[in-house]
Amino acid sequence: MCGIAGSYRWPDGGPLTDRLTKVIAHRGPDATGRYSHAVGDSEVHFGHARLSIIDLSETGAQPMVADGLALTYNGELYNAPELRAKLAANGARFRGTSDTEVLLRAWQQWGTNCLPMLRGMFAFAVFDERTGELTLARDQLGIKPLYLLRRDGGLVFASELKALASQLGDSLHIDDAALVASLLYYWVPDSRCSFREAEKLPPGSWLRLRPDGSAQRGTYFSLRDVADAAADAGTLSPAELHDVIADSARAHLRADVPVATFLSGGLDSSYLTALAAQQQPDISAYTIGFRAEDAKFEAMPDDLRYARQVAARYGVELHEIEIAPDVHDLLPRMTYHLDEPIGDPAAINTFLICSAAREAGVKVMLSGMGADELFGGYRKHLANLIARRYQRIPAALRRPVRAAVDRLPVASACRGYRSVRFAKRFLSFADLPEETAFRRSYTLYDRAELLALINPDLAPAVDDVLTEHADTYHDTALTDVVNRMCLADARMFLPGLNLGYTDRSSMAASTEVRVPFVDVEVVKAAFRIPGREKIAGGQGKLALKRAASEVLPPEIIYRPKGLFSAPLRAWMSRDLAPLVREVIHDGALVSSGFLRRDALERLATEDATGREDRSKHLWHVLTLEYWYRAAIEAGANPT
Numbered sequence: 329m330c331g332i333a334g335s336y337r338w339p340d341g342g343p344l345t346d347r348l349t350k351v352i353a354h355r356g357p358d359a360t361g362r363y364s365h366a367v368g369d370s371e372v373h374f375g376h377a378r379l380s381i382i383d384l385s386e387t388g389a390q391p392m393v394a395d396g397l398a399l400t401y402n403g404e405l406y407n408a409p410e411l412r413a414k415l416a417a418n419g420a421r422f423r424g425t426s427d428t429e430v431l432l433r434a435w436q437q438w439g440t441n442c443l444p445m446l447r448g449m450f451a452f453a454v455f456d457e458r459t460g461e462l463t464l465a466r467d468q469l470g471i472k473p474l475y476l477l478r479r480d481g482g483l484v485f486a487s488e489l490k491a492l493a494s495q496l497g498d499s500l501h502i503d504d505a506a507l508v509a510s511l512l513y514y515w516v517p518d519s520r521c522s523f524r525e526a527e528k529l530p531p532g533s534w535l536r537l538r539p540d541g542s543a544q545r546g547t548y549f550s551l552r553d554v555a556d557a558a559a560d561a562g563t564l565s566p567a568e569l570h571d572v573i574a575d576s577a578r579a580h581l582r583a584d585v586p587v588a589t590f591l592s593g594g595l596d597s598s599y600l601t602a603l604a605a606q607q608q609p610d611i612s613a614y615t616i617g618f619r620a621e622d623a624k625f626e627a628m629p630d631d632l633r634y635a636r637q638v639a640a641r642y643g644v645e646l647h648e649i650e651i652a653p654d655v656h657d658l659l660p661r662m663t664y665h666l667d668e669p670i671g672d673p674a675a676i677n678t679f680l681i682c683s684a685a686r687e688a689g690v691k692v693m694l695s696g697m698g699a700d701e702l703f704g705g706y707r708k709h710l711a712n713l714i715a716r717r718y719q720r721i722p723a724a725l726r727r728p729v730r731a732a733v734d735r736l737p738v739a740s741a742c743r744g745y746r747s748v749r750f751a752k753r754f755l756s757f758a759d760l761p762e763e764t765a766f767r768r769s770y771t772l773y774d775r776a777e778l779l780a781l782i783n784p785d786l787a788p789a790v791d792d793v794l795t796e797h798a799d800t801y802h803d804t805a806l807t808d809v810v811n812r813m814c815l816a817d818a819r820m821f822l823p824g825l826n827l828g829y830t831d832r833s834s835m836a837a838s839t840e841v842r843v844p845f846v847d848v849e850v851v852k853a854a855f856r857i858p859g860r861e862k863i864a865g866g867q868g869k870l871a872l873k874r875a876a877s878e879v880l881p882p883e884i885i886y887r888p889k890g891l892f893s894a895p896l897r898a899w900m901s902r903d904l905a906p907l908v909r910e911v912i913h914d915g916a917l918v919s920s921g922f923l924r925r926d927a928l929e930r931l932a933t934e935d936a937t938g939r940e941d942r943s944k945h946l947w948h949v950l951t952l953e954y955w956y957r958a959a960i961e962a963g964a965n966p967t
Contacts, residue, residue, distance in 0.1 A: 330390065331355030331377040331835070332400040332474075333491055334453050336462045336537055337482035341373045342653050344484065344495060349375030351491040355402075355835045363391035363398050367460035368810040370539045374400040374453060381692060381840060382408075382584050387424025396457040399432045402487055403450030403472050404842065406579035411445065421511035440465075440534055442629070443548040447579070451529070453485060460539040468549040469846050470518055470823030471533030473667075473831055477526045481541025489667040490633075492526055497962035504967060505667065505789040507922065507952065512771050512778060512793055514671035514948040515825040519796065522668045522893060522955070523964065531823055551851070555815045556805045558855035566721065568875035572853040573875060576844040577603040581695060587692040588612045588685055590841075591646065593634025595869060595876060596696025596705075596884060600844060604694060605642035612645040612690070614681045634887055639749035641881070649684050651677060651894065655903050663954040665836040666829055673894035673950025675829040687827055697826050697847035701817035702854035705869035706812050707750070708769040712813060713863060715765055729815050730755050737938040749941045761880040763801045766813055767794075770821070772945050781927040800865055810859025822846065896943035900935060908932055908946055911953045920966055921958075923949070 331352035335341030342364055356377030363374040376390040381404065391400040405411065408427035411434055416422070420433045427448075434442040440463070445663065449471035453464050464485060468472050476485040477492055486492055493500060500523040504609050510516045521527050529535060532549030564572070577600055581587055589601045591613035604611050615635040632648065639646035655676075662675055685693055700706045718726070733755055736748045757768035768774055773781065778790055801816045827846065834841040844850070857871045864870050873885045900908065912932060917923040927951065935942035960966065 330379055330402045331487045332402045333375040333454060333484075333486040334373055334400060335482070335484045336372045336455075337370045337539070337541070338479075338484055339482075340372050341482075341484075343955045345375045347495050348484070348486050348491040349377055351494050352486060352488050353377050354838055355379065355487060356776035357838050359389060361390045361400075363393060363400070363455075365398065365455065365457055367457070367539055370460055370461055372398075372455045374398060376454070377401045379691065379838060379840060380585070382582065383424045383426035383428075384584055385424060388426035388428055390428055391594070392428050394429075394432055395436060397432060397436055398455045398457065399428065399435070399452060399529060399848060401428050401431055401452035402474075403448055403452065403467065404582075404840070405430060405448040405450065406448055406576075406582060406847075407445075407447040408582075432606075437689045440548065443534065447923050449842070451487065454787055461536055463534055463536045464529055465534040466529045466531055467708055468532045469551070469827075469851065470847050471820070471827050471831070471843060471846055473828070474519070474529040475526055476529060476535070478543075479525075481537070481543075481851060483537055485834075489522070489526060490664065493523065493959065493962050497959070497964045500959075500963075501965045501967060502956070502959055503622070504922070506794060507956075508778070508782065508786055508789045509793045509796075510669045510671070511781065511948070511953060512773060512790075513824065514772055514944065515828065516668045516670075516873075517796070517820055518823040518828075522959070525605040533737065539576060549848075551819055552804055552815065554852060555811065555818075559806055559808065559811065559858075561852075561856050561901065563861065564853055564856050566871065567878065569853055569857070569871060570875040570878045572849055573599070573844070574603050574878075576847040576850050577694070578607055580842045580844040580847075583608050585691045586612075586689060587694065588614060588690045589644075589694040590681065590696065591615045591635045591638060591644070592696075592835075593631040593636075593884075593887075594696070594889065595873065595880075595887075596699040596845065598634070598638045598880055598884050599699075599872075599876045600694050600696050601638055601644060601739050602642055605644050605805055606879070609643065612647065612688075614647045614649060614685055614693070616649050616651050616677055616681060616897060618651050625834055634884060638880075638884060646848075647684060647688070649681060651680060655899055656907065659904075659907075659950060660954050660958075662833065662836075663951050664958060666832045666951075666955075668828075669948070669952040669955040670829050671823065671944065673896055673899075673947060675833040676894060678830055678841070679833040679836055682839035686837050686839050692843045693834070693839060695830065695841050695843050696845060697841075697843045698818075698829055698850075699869065699872060701822045701826075702814055702845060702851060703857070703869045703872040703891070704814055704859065705872070706770075706817075707868075708766070709810065709813050710866065710868050711754050712762075712766055712769055715754070715760075716762075716809075718758045726759070738941040752940070762809065762812075763798050765870065766801065766816065767797050772948065777841070781924060783921050786922075808859040810862050811855060814854070814862070818851070896947055897935075897941065900943045900946055904946075904950065906937070907950060915953050916957050916960065917949075917953050920956075 333348035356379040358380040359378040361376040374391040405427040408430045451472040473487045503524045506520040536544045605885035617632045757765040861871045912928045931942045934940040
């Protein structure tokens, strides 16, 4: 795992590439590499910051150059041994054992046709010295990031947006529509970027630039098409699904350095830990706990005891980390590392776990990320199915229920009321049509609330963002409502939020996180499971639970769902209350006119009095404020 950067047909591209690579040095502290080449008036420069995982020797160093091709690559290919054997049978010769060399030889053999063959996570740039062409590519599911900026036929790229912003900030303009989207979702969709001039290479795609300034784009993987095709392929038995997941876990364990797992005690992390322990008996795991007073106030489940139970059962060494961070210090630090405004405090958990693992000499972690999205494991999935039944109840009976719940507080001075929070959340979308209800079940505001929060001139941006969600949700031939939700999550929620914060927060600690559930073969298997086998009898992820029964006991499989989150309400009521007031009264977003002070004051009052749970809303406002300040300080233009 690494950081990559580069420039093509860009003024002073060499020095710029050096500076870009330096900004992302935390992604690869083991070594730094550099490549330059000129074809006529065109120059290409590659930078590379290496985190050595496979082939720790110099034969795995990057940028890698062979036979007129140069490659700078961030990622892991889990089918590298199989591809190596196929290439060797075709006459390819290898100097070392790295997957980088496998990728370079695959490109030499097949060009862009090799991309559908790759099983892994990756973002890379390859330059052909013979033709002068530069090609960028990104993995099928958007696990690894790749930001780029094009101008006058030239291009600069980097693994992280902060590199581009730090060096080109005065030529960038903040995209108000992207910030509106971040307020709605508490993250920026992968289809958008916080700066108008920059973009993210879409998952499953490639971009080629030529010396004459022309460009060509291609798509080699469509999640929509894969899901549609899988739905017609026939369902899998629990044993067959288990075999697919076990194979993915086995492949994701390949490394020449120690590997550990995240172990929350929930189904997904427990399943992966059990599978990993079968392959590597000496594997370790990391888990988190919270201060007792914070956990009580948040009414959080006791996940720690389940993590201990799994670790003991499989002989896994468990490292327990108490999350009691100085959020005043961590908030701006995490905002910097996350690149774009992301309002999920789970990024802090990931960063602290990865930091502890790195200090213990662990460079690679396995995460259960993606299982909820693909197998219908979030509460919103079940809630939306319940909402469809709720709508059959006569409106005259629904109204008094809503009125009664509206009057209930979500917290007292001593603790929060989790069931009330869930009930209020459910009733906020239970009467709505399918796509609107799904969006409302996981976003922070409805249209009217969002319009009341921001500058009235941004109303068209709100409608544009809402339309994008609707278009993405309906862009499928799936007739299964559960799988429609899963597909929408896999296309938006997964790359935009969970994979985004996982990459940035783990790489901030110079640690690689692998996600065996976010694997092309697991994805195909997941969409072969009909929705009625994913959610049934009031249970989510039922198909995954049945598959996990091959290795896990029932008390772990069917335990209450936990949360990989943080005690936000406790933090807001104590640690961060002064900061919230400061942002409301003296914040840059309010001063610029982007946010309205009166609307923020209402949110803060509702949260402080316990009438409504606005902790996530306020946390995201803080992250957005810090991101906005940093962008302005980097020289970016506010509009």
